[in-house]
Amino acid sequence: MGSGAILWTPANPKLDEREVLRAMLDVDEDLVADRPGLLIIADKDFASKEFENDLVMRGAELLRPSFAQRILAMAAAI
Secondary structure, three states: OOOOOOOOOOOOOOOOHHHHHHHHHHHOOHHHHOOOOEEEEOOHHHOOHHHHHHHHHHOEEEEOHHHHHHHHHHHHHO
16 A cells, blocks of 8 residues: 555635545545555644544544654654
8 A cells, every 4th residue: 555645625714624524534435444544644723532533433543733743752762
């Protein structure tokens, strides 16, 4: 399996970015199903326990800036 961006879209700034991503994942349900452990990299505006729980239920994980530094530090320690 290759790496890199598999999904991208510009969104109207008046829309909730989380809802745009949810809609994209609803349209292509196999996107996550075909990629177990899919890592979604997003900015800090995606912070929401409800949203993160929804992604976990779909089989994906969200990486936001607040968690990025922690993961990089853990990786550097290995």
